[in-house]
């Protein structure tokens with residue numbers, strides 16, 4: 001069933017929903033010799049012409065409503081309702097007896113399962129938080145048809161541009177504004193236009209984006225400050241039953257003179273304040289990526305680290321950076337028009353960068369290190385006010401970072417640490433050009449003078465090669481387990497479900513799941529709204545997050561999901577990476593992503609930190625066959641059952657030329673400096689996916 005069919009089906013039901021706009025919001029204006037393989041245990045901006053204008057012009061007025069509002073209140077609640085903050089109380093519901101409706105490995109069992117708590121359990125809660133705004137269909141001509149989409153991807157988006165060759169912003173601008181009007185919906189001018197295939201673009205404020213007066217009213221959203229009390233700062237969830245199994249994962253370190261891994265936090269020799277914070281955060285034992293990365297960073301080495309989702313990469317870079325800052329002494333924060341931070345951490349999405357900031361704030365608690373976060377979709381003045389008060393660690397999305405640098409609020413001379421989280425995404429065709437600009441900004445210390453750290457769960461070979469440009473030649477490479485492999489704590493099931501049956505299957509599964517927190521991934525923003533609305537109609541309490549929602553709405557949606565108001569979050573790939581939400585027990589790929597890397601990140605929203613989780617993916621024979629081979633590899637590597645039908649497709653679609661070819665491999669099993677990896681499998685790497693519709697997912 002295509003989007004249009006859904007429109008026809010949903011539209012009659014939705015006409016009674018009227019969007020509630022908040023008036024005041026718009027009123028104001030070479031060389032690897034060493035190779036150790038050891039078990040770990042051993043050792044949007046202003047919305048351009050305003051978003052509302054777009055809505056009105058394109059048919060969102062008069063009963064054509066936009067945006068599933070997955071929450072009951074029409075107003076954003078300041079304070080702790082923000083999606084970023086963690087509840088201080090530990091409401092872990094990780095109860096194995098509630099894991100119902102699934103056979104152990106072989107797939108989904110249907111609703112007659114005796115353990116099921118009743119098919120209408122969600123509805124029975126009486127919750128119907130979504131759909132306040134109904135679903136806006138825009139005018140029928142507003143959405144791109146596949147051809148237009150193809151054109152747009154081919155002609156405008158970075159995907160078809162030579163890698164890292166252009167400045168990118170010219171076409172970015174074109175593509176964004178063009179598509180915005182074409183589609184009739186809002187396309188924010190933020191920095192998060194990324195596609196599942198590694199294509200993205202962003203437009204900096206300095207170049208006519210967020211801060212441009214010509215683009216319409218400025219974004220006025222000021223995110224609520226996070227709670228300041230110690231309990232909230234140190235709120236965390238419990239490690240899971242498989243946390244200790246991390247020790248058995250093989251770790252590869254390559255590069256010259258790697259310092260030995262540490263086994264305990266004590267061996268890291270951190271200062272007392274940091275040790276106290278680590279204890280308050282509930283960390284008692286290092287994860288493998290921490291065991292290896294912490295001493296490497298403490299030794300001053302550049303690092304590219306790849307470790308499975310949810311295995312503690314954030315602390316792996318934050319702790320040693322903070323330790324260095326404490327050791328070297330930093331200038332205590334004080335008001336200055338131009339701040340010169342010692343550390344910049346960039347990540348691809350707003351929610352992720354905020355999460356990293358909260359971790360930085362937690363670990364720097366009680367020190368004079370001040371962490372600041374800035375990201376698009378929020379008032380620029382607010383970002384500036386945060387910065388001028390003092391800034392040692394700046395956590396930023398690329399667009400906002402470049403804007404702030406352009407406004408001379410941030411000087412780069414003192415930068416000692418540059419961290420790229422989700423580094424493969426930060427270096428691909430989308431953000432790569434901007435990262436290049438960042439390292440060539442006036443004042444930015446050369447790579448010899450700074451320490452550059454890159455972390456991700458996936459690291460395609462061609463991106464590793466690009467990364468070398470940012471790193472000292474003697475950088476170390478840490479691979480925990482299979483690079484690009486899925487977390488083994490996630491039980492993966494792939495079901496053959498045709499487009500026409502997906503919704504029915506989704507409802508069936510969600511009813512069996514009950515109240516357990518579930519993320520449902522779809523490929524386009526439009527579909528995210530369709531599906532969220534549809535689920536609300538089915539009385540399944542649902543909210544949604546995607547790049548067409550305002551930042552305020554995104555944060556609200558995340559908060560409603562995090563705090564259990566809405567146990568189902570429908571998301572595009574904008575939520576695929578990095579988000580660490582307690583108790584997400586299920587991930588459903590309603591649509592499979594176009595790349596296997598994206599799949600690995602998406603399912604990694606569950607099964608974190610030793611907890612178990614489940615992922616169910618709908619495989620559509622019409623559109624997903626290109627994923628069969630890499631999917632079989634991911635399932636096999638994670639010791640999951642592989643359905644016979646999937647193996648058959650993988651076999652029948654096998655393209656020998658892909659394996660080990662320069663067209664890109666799914667996995668770099670090793671540091672690319674060691675030569676061609678031998679464990680690659682055919683498939684598409686993140687920059688090569690063939691699905692043009694992806695372009696919708698990340699912006």
Ligand SMILES: Nc1ncnc2c1ncn2[C@@H]1O[C@H](COP(=O)(O)OP(=O)(O)OP(=O)(O)O)[C@@H](O)[C@H]1O
Nearest residue numbers: 283285286287309310311312313314457578580609
């Ligand atoms: N040593 C530890 N002990 C206990 N909890 C930890 C430890 N290290 C990290 N955690 C917790 O594990 C969770 C996952 O960590 P984090 O978000 O850093 O994972 P990640 O590897 O960056 O995942 P992703 O690849 O999805 O970005 C967080 O809640 C974090 O606080």
